[in-house]
Amino acid sequence: MTTSKVRPTSPDHEDAYDRPVIERLIAVSFTLSVLATVGLGVTYWLGGQPQVEGALLFVALGGIGVGIVAWGKYLVPQGPYVQERHELRSDDVEREAMHASLGRGLRQLERRSFLLRLLGASVGAFGLINLFPFIRSLGPVPGKSLFLTDWKPGSRLVTASGRVVTENDLEVGGLLTVFPEGYENSPMNAIDQVVLVRPATTDLVTRPGRETWGPKGYLAFSKVCTHAGCPVGLYQQLTQQLLCPCHQSLFDVLTGATNVFGPAPRPLPQLPLYIDGEGVLRAQAGFDEPVGPGFWERGA
């Protein structure tokens, strides 16, 4: 990439870089920039429009930039010039002097090693205690929170708008997001959320102990993915699978939401259901395991 076609006699002489064509182009560049800036002002005054603003900003800023770069490349001395690298390290005399200065204090510290250790202990301890406000004060300890949801024995299933779910609400092949009654608007709805599906009952493989959990073909699973916590909102009603959109964990509905593909390590916890005397769907009890992604304090 050469810089100049004309070799000046001396690279630094003032006239060496007079190049009228380039200067004119730079002038055009700056002029376009000014015009674009004026345009920006007009656009703003008229109420603004993002695409016009973007295009005009491009010309306004680009005009300045291209002009300055061209100035710096074609109208000023380029060299190449040479400069020595000074030795980074100082010479040995300097270093000795530095050691001497450092040593003046260090020797005193070394002589009083016991005090030094106490100093270390006091500063270190105070440093550690700072962790208390900066970390501990930030929030509550988890306690049992991660093991609990608001589903209790007899909790009625409600939709997001608070409507109670009855036994005829869902078609076969239908899907609904439900919450324990009273908690559909609470912050805990992120944890309590349950996906209610109604597959055709012919091919269900019920896990031992869960025979009564799915009345009239209704199955309820925690909607919080056991992988990373996203809502498992995709229901493929023919292949009878629940798919999590975040990392494509696949759960087989007919075998109790077993994880069959993708990164999810555990099936979705199932909520045991029953239908009460008024045809309303209720939970028999809460979940039999913590919902959602894993954490240190839980086992299998």
Added chain:
Amino acid sequence: MLVAPSTALAQPATSTPTPSSSAPIVYVNPPKSLIPEGRTLFSEDCETCHGVDAEGSYRAPNLQGLGAATIDFWITTGRMPLADPTVQAAEKPPRLTNQQAEAIAAYVTSLAPGGPGIPSVNLKTANISRGEFLFSEDCAACHTITGVGDALADNVFAPSLYPATPTQVAEAIRTGPGNMPRFGPGTLSNQEVADIVRYVEYLHAPNDRGGAGLGHVGPVTEGFVAIVFALGSLMVAGYWIGGRATR
């Protein structure tokens, strides 16, 4: 704290019968006069797989009792007749006209009644905001929040909603075609379906105030543009400014 829209927008679960002029959706079965034409068309295009009486075979499902809306959806979106039986039926230019679709629907419903009629959606009273709320709750998980569609598991995919007409959207919601879940009146009222249809219609030409929409796919395309176009052009500019090593 993170809640559904305020109760002012809540709709009753089952809509009470209203005068037809303001009903959000009216389900109409095709007129019986179309049955003879339907029978002819059915024997030409559908019988081989679905059986003489639409009872199904190992090749194709039983169509009896599914309703006119189901038949109309599959034909008017061009999914039927099936081009390739080994993959999920894809939307393509329909082989049959709307009238012919109605005729076949009329014939099949005459074989066995049941299922919803062809919906006619009244968009004038539809609430677009309610539609957005319901769409993001029930539809976005498969079709994406902008309705562009995406691949699901095991060779299933949720199609793009851009070509869908209001009738087809309502039909799909009510009949749950293929792997799509079925949202009956117990899950979504007619007004709610109309609201969703209104929002899907909006998605055909959403507010792209920020500029080129990049297909509304999201951060994937945005990252591509940032790296290839922005960084790329800046590196080209850097090449102009800095030059090469040979000096």
Added chain:
Amino acid sequence: MSTLEERAYKAADEIDERFGSARFVRNSLNKIFPDHWSFMLGEIALYSFVVLIFTGVFLTLFYVPSTAQVVYHGSYAPLRGQRMSEAYVSTLNISFNVRAGLVMRQIHHWAADVFIAAIVVHLLRIFFTGAYRKPREINWTIGLTLLVLSIINGFIGYSLPDDLISGTGIRIAFSIILSIPVVGSYLAFFIFGGNYPGTEIIPRFFIIHVLILPAIIAALIGAHLAIMWHQKHTQYPGRGRTNRNVVGIPFWPAYAFQAGGFFFITAAVLAALGGLVQINPIWLYGPYIPYKVSYAVQPDWYMGWLDGALRLMPSWEIVFGPTYGGHMIPNVFFPAVLLPGLTFGLLYAWPAIERRFTHDNEEHNICDRPREHPVRTSIGVGVLMFYIVLFFASATDVLANFFDTSLNLVLWTMRVLLFAMPVLAGSATYLLTKEVGHKGEVGEPKVPVEIRRTEEGAFVFGELAVVGAGADEKIEPLPEELISAHPTNGNGNGNGHHAGAEATAGSDVDGNGHGHPGVLEVPRD
């Protein structure tokens, strides 16, 4: 003397009167910068950062960092009447009601994407040219830290609007923190102020994003540049270039103009994108509601490798004991905590690792040509390939949809490619560089081999005598008159140095401990 010169000299004198700055100013203006396009990559990052600050300040004047729920009655009809956080409403407000708001917001987001992209290509340049070696190890560490902090700040930044897609990302972040053994649940509850979602994370993210991290990043950038300034930039081998000099353009006026102009060009490209290409249209996504989710949700590109790792990881989990009372190292710990830890640990340790194997403790101011270092280059290419595959793996669903094929197939293909591609690319690179690379100064002509047949019929290999320009020219150092304006004279004012002259350390030591100043003297009338 023109009035501009008069005024400038007077002003500089006044400052010198108070700070004694004349020598420093002169040394700075004369400083030589090697120029090559690959040295401008870090600048792209720097200028993007300036744009981020500029647009970011604007945004802070309108954004409300609060999760308090309000009913929206603004101008975007499809969301009217819905309840959402104040943070989301304020972002809608910026996008629809504040004049120039949307273009500022979009420039900010584009600048963040480009900022990190530039840092990554800059890192690759540093790595493949060995510019992290002595004396620049500390700057490598600072630069890596800048990368980590920028990625974190970017994630936090696009989570501030509290929209459906970024909110899903925050949920995943909570689960990742949760997965850390022993302390994970405590850390997650402390950071979020309780169980997910809580009300604290948005305000906390806000102050981290606009104050804490930008302050640290700005300080580190300052240190990064100061160190580079002091140690001088590296340069590629070439005519007249040695390990003890810098050859290039002077800071004033050439480099200052070129760099300054490049800032405006960078800002121009970012502004063009900011107005013409839509990014993060949060009004189409709706507010974040924990039981809602969209499909085709990817994070911004620089988090893509993490998302891909989460998707490709098989469903393994380490469990001991029963549900209540046992313990678990959850699945996401491995791709989302262990992998990044190993990644950045390896990167931080790399200068030391290389030193250990090459036993090279020399000061290196000449960049390597990547092809001359087969081992480093092929390791770098292989490792880079690993992360590129992870990056593409975050789009498995989009790719499956685009290529009209099975999602399961795409996933398995990516899993295979994750290990196959680095091995293949690394090996291919090794073989190529071994073949192509050669030690020696650039500029030496590679002598072709001539195969001749003797009269007896034997084949003879010999070096061909090349005729033509440059064939037998030795590479001369730059001629004297092009190096200095004034030839060497006795008064020590204008100093001429041959290229390659040994540094005379220790002589003419002034108070700053520097040797001779740079040789560029602009004649003054």
